[in-house]
Amino acid sequence: MLSSKLLRFRDPQLAAIWEKVRHGERLSKDDGLALYATHDVIGLGRMANEVSRAKSGDSVYFVLNQKFEPTNICVLSCKFCDFAVKKGAPEAYEQSIEEMLSMLNPNIREVHITMGLHPDWEWQYYVDMVRRIKENFPLIDVKAFTAVEIDFFAKKFKKTHEEVLSELKAVGLKTMPGGGAEVFSERVRKLIFNQKIGAKTWFEVHRKAHRLGIQSNVTMLYGHVETIEERIEHMMKVRDVQDETGGFLTFIPLAFQPGDTGIKTRNNFTSAIDDLKTIAISRLMLDNVPHIKAYWVMLTAEVAAVALNFGADDMDGTVGYERIAHDAGATSPMQLQKEKIISIIHEAGKIPVERDVWYNPLHIYTAEGTTVVSKMPYLNSVPFYAEFEPSSGDVKVAPLVPHVFGEFAKEGKVDAGPMSLMDYAEQQDEFDMLDYGVAVNGKAYSVLLYSHYEWSKLSGKRIGITGETSTSVNLLRVLLEKKYGVKDVKFERLHLTSSQNDYTHFDAVLLIGDEALRRHKLGGLGTFLNVYDLAEEWHAWKKMPFVFAVWAVRKTVAGDHREAIVEALEHSLAFTKGKEVELGRDHAKRLGMTREELGTYISAFTYTLGSAEKEAIDTFLGEVYNIVTM
Amino acid sequence: MLSIIKEKVFANERLTREEGLWLLKNGSLLDLAEMAEHVRYRHNPQAKVTFVIDSNPNYTNVCNIDCIFCAFYRHEGDADAYTYTVDQMIERFKAAEKRGVRTVLLQGGVNPAIPLEYYTELVRRTRAEVPGIHPHFFSTSEIIGMCEVSGLSLPEVLAKLKEAGLNSIPGGGAEVLSDKVKKKISSKKGTSADWLNVMREAHKLGYKTTATMMYGHLETDEDVVEHFDVIRDLQDEYHGFTAFIPWSFKPGNTPLEKIIPSYASSTRYLEMIAFSRIYLDNFQHIQASWFSEGKKTGQMALHFGADDFGGTLEEENVHASANFVHTTTIKEMVDLIRDAGFTPAERTTLYDIVGEYAEGQYPDCVLDTARLDVHINADVIMPTIPAGMQN
Structure with a gap:
């Protein structure tokens, strides 16, 4: 629907x-x-x-x-x-x-x-x-x-x-x-x-x-x-x-x-x-x-x-x-x-x-007086937007992959949306976090590392990384360095348009979102033997959920616009509750997923952030800073 | 708020000023259109669109008002200043009548050298000598000018014109009826109250007039709503307005061009058409202007609340002075209406239907008459007061 x-x-x-x-x-x-x-x-x-x-x-x-x-x-x-x-x-x-x-x-x-x-x-x-x-x-x-x-x-x-x-x-x-x-x-x-x-x-x-x-x-x-x-x-x-x-x-x-x-x-x-x-x-x-x-x-x-x-x-x-x-x-x-x-x-x-x-x-050219909300164009984000109708005509929606949202947010051009956790961490002085986001407690199905090698043997290898978000990339780094003790990996950013990428050049590639799901349905990526679900890896290691994105609103957004955003978001989440599969049907069809697969996929996600998720955020960011300062 | 407003509109209730302002600021183009269509078909249930075969000449371009949005006016003594004699105007009307023109919308310049008798004479002789043409003459500014020149009161001037045979006047010169705006763009043209006053006195005497708005310059949404509000109130008093006609400011060759370099887009125009249809619940007709906005925009406006396509404008000089020129033929006008999905119906100035044209049918006149490009040439320029007209 x-x-x-x-x-x-x-x-x-x-x-x-x-x-x-x-x-x-x-x-x-x-x-x-x-x-x-x-x-x-x-x-x-x-x-x-x-x-x-x-x-x-x-x-x-x-x-x-x-x-x-x-x-x-x-x-x-x-x-x-x-x-x-x-x-x-x-x-x-x-x-x-x-x-x-x-x-x-x-x-x-x-x-x-x-x-x-x-x-x-x-x-x-x-x-x-x-x-x-x-x-x-x-x-x-x-x-x-x-x-x-x-x-x-x-x-x-x-x-x-x-x-x-x-x-x-x-x-x-x-x-x-x-x-x-x-x-x-x-x-x-x-x-x-x-x-x-x-x-x-x-x-x-x-x-x-x-x-x-x-x-x-x-x-x-x-x-x-x-x-x-x-x-x-x-x-x-x-x-x-x-x-x-x-x-x-x-x-x-x-x-x-x-x-x-x-x-x-x-x-x-x-x-x-x-x-x-x-x-x-x-x-x-x-x-x-x-x-x-x-x-x-x-x-x-x-x-x-x-x-x-x-x-x-x-x-x-x-x-x-x-x-x-x-x-x-x-x-x-x-x-x-x-x-x-x-x-x-x-x-x-x-x-x-x-x-x-x-x-x-x-580039995005936001008109004066307009508040732009980023729309994550992924299947798992359907519940945020299915009924997202802000009551103010000056609150607009633009579909942006998380990394682009993060960049435009830094330029002051986009003001709200489910922000990649790393981007939020970087810009938290300018943004308020709402109690909503994208989290999983176990498998995420759509954050996958396709690899010719096992984790422990990735040292010195070339990994093609998604250009769409830095959170998954940092999760990969944390897992490599802290969980598996693997260093000296060469990361190369992939093209945002999947048809422009040749994955055969790499020892491993990290894909997220719809591209990860689509490739998985197509039987993985050719000759890559190993497929790792990063959220599952994290969960097995830390026994914690993983938070990919948090809803954030720029602190300077006018009160009535902020209210309109929160109201629309809460309405959409309440409306879609229990109807996620129905709502995601068309999107899943484009990715070649069956109804059952869609059901399994969508039920893996939590959209409200509780204390467990917030603790997971702190733990993850702690690990990331730990690598950076090491 | 939107759902409250929609409910009211669909229940045929009037919007308050606050609701109007909210709608103008927040309503999307298609929300406005949906409501406008409801009101349009309430007032005019048939999928019919009217038009008039007309001409918009000018008897003078001499004007003492100096509006910064105008590229047409000249001052007395300027090399290309002109004033036509009554004889010359009558000759032109006769020629226009032969080509099938039924209405002449005539305006100046506000030329202080012209006596009141010139105007009454022009009306009287048009009625007598060119009976096929309906005189739709003189804007409010010119009528105020006539009061000043003659020393007569406004009701007296209007009565004299009426006695000479005038029964309708055009609604131009309203611009945006907000004194804040008027002061900036036309400080010498008088206040909003002046425009409304002439209209009120005219309606009282039984004149029919149109109401206009020129937007897209220095006005705010608040000013626009104020404009709609005052004309809606006046309409409640005498129901003297036949139609409302908005158009966008054309900056070409005007002093205002420096501040406003280009004119508002078709979206803004369609919003104005739709909003006027919704807010002006006591106006039967909203006129789309293919001429001032473009033929395709004119066609679109017919689905956004307008039920009239304006005139064929055999001659027009004011927009042309701003380098904004569209021309049509009567045949094309009929086809434009038809291709937009409506039955074309020819009307008079007072909105009486003269004929409806089924597919393949056209008005019985010179169909391919294009707008005449009237270049001012030396032998018709009358830089001084017409002979015999001095008081």
Whole structure:
């Protein structure tokens, strides 16, 4: 179950659909059609907003990015495209890699590259393009090449899709954009883009990319000749593939603009209501896709702003097409664009979160007067948030892994939440501890050390450690040094995005949360022989519970906000008592857990901290300081 | 608090000032929308949206009020200052009438060189010579200006205009009806009480007027609620307001641009539309403005409490002076309403329905008339008082 909330609808048909949505049931094609047919646009938006909040809290993501289209010369001539030209045409252009490098703003985090299918360019040119960007700008991640381009490369250079993708990945390709999907309908393809790859090849390429650890987006171009039914079918096809691979990050509805394409639409733009409905329906149909993007460049800023309350949780980014470098010190268009995006997100009542290509938060921009509560995105935290509805509109929720919460808390940007014990210990002068937290008395199931070696033989070995929290890492150090007397272990921090990690490089790896549970379900981590549950190790040693996180509230948070937080937290915990399994069902399903496993897992946790837990905190922190000062 | 407010709204009860302020500060966009839709369909049960075929010309850009949010006004003697004669205006109205325009919303400048007779003459001749056009003339500031120029009292001026044939006046110039704000942005425009006073006297005489609000500059939520509160109170007295029309401040080319560099987002606009619908429980119509906020925002507003799409605005100069230009055609306007999910219905200034248009049907006039970009050219500029109009 997602929510106990009862919504009021003008359209009674929506009430039945909401029942399905709030119970976590998947919507059917007929449901999708009914949603498009409704006149109750606000009711539709409320449902989508609830779903979006359950996934992303109040966060709306954006990225500092630039878009490159290195050539408009294309061997295809698709009817709906007014970008591509033939070689020799007066508007034809080709950019050199040097030109691209000179145009890159070093402050961005993502470069988006798509282009025409050039008849003459060599394979090496594309490889060099990615490689040289990565070499010159290590902080900029490359999101490049649609499935159409990948398929073109494979055919032209006589390679398999896998070869093309792996060679690009090896030089720095991180994710793929979702373009070229148009509408997954043979009828539409024959009508307006018959030269393009169809749905089958498109999905084939993305499936292969996902398997290689290249996550991607998926678009839908709407508002031309497609039917509503075809839009719903498009979404359902995406949903099916996502069930298989889990590799799609974002669904992006693109509003068609007729421009000079010659395709006739009633007005020169889609209706704002069609735009909002499409965003909201995508959010409701695609229960397994993490993000829905309001791409303001095509949607217009006015609709994108409102879409943030209709299910969208991503605004794309600054999308700079900067052709000249800016004078140092001058306000760049990118800076202005960034400020505008932040203010649009604030006005929508949401929290702007600047992200990387995988949606890891880099910065959070808390509005004045707003209190931000961190949401731990793990299965064991469901009871805190299932019914967490603060009565003040200025208390917002942002999903952050514990380590990021700790960092943002230090910057003064996030003010409350279940704080990793080590972060709390570090910041206890600024925070008050509530009597709530995450503790176990025995196994934790989701704090696991996968190791080629037994404890005693880990000396001098390389251990990959989770980047998500420092508490588990310190627990590992305490166990190694104090329980097993093992020293000189080399710790290396893992990437926050699991698809970017190669665990075979390590002698052991420490994983926590959902990643630990997922790997465990997948039969552990390949060849690692030993799997140790750190909380169980601690319990066997100290005969004590272990506390991973404590709820903390910044001392300066206004009284009414603090009250609202405590009230919402206590309400959620009381409401979820005994219903944890039901509430965690969807989340567990994504991790491949059975109902029984979920029951065992969730019942291991205690959310109220009593004297035993507090004593355990002191004991653990004592051990940690002991190591530090030794 | 939210549940108490929702209960009251759904029980068709009036919100107090405190409840209104709480809602404006804390209510989410969709909470506001949900309540606004309830009130919208209580006042106007059908999924119908009205519009008017109109034009917003100006007879002068000479103005002595110097509002810091305005990019339109000029001073007497400025090279691009102009004042049209009554003849010139009548000619323009006739041309507009031929193109299908049914209402002219006419405003200045507050030009102290123009005598009262100019205004009464303009109304009288419009009624007599351009019968297809409804005169919706003169803002409160201009009417106060007429009192000053003529030495007559406000009821006397309003009576003279009425006698000449005027029966409705536009609600512009209210900005935010809070003297704290008015002092900062339009110190010479008079107080809130001045605007309300003209409206009250007009309503007493049987005039219909609109009420407006321009937000997004220096006002606080408290000021906004005060604005809503005073117009709701006045509406209780005579029910003279036909509609409420909010729009956001456009900073382009205005002195205020330095402090407020960009205009408020569509979210804020939709919140204002929805909030006005909820709070102004005695207003039948809330007008969405495709013109001042953008076509797509206009469409969205129709699902946030608005039931009217405003005018086609064949001509408009004030927003244009702030580099904020949207144009439409009558056909596009009808399609915008339809594509937002409503039946388009053409209305008069006084909100009587003239015609409803089913799919594929359009008003019987020049459909593709775009807004005329009126560039002020030398031969129509009248830098001095129109001949024959001196007292």
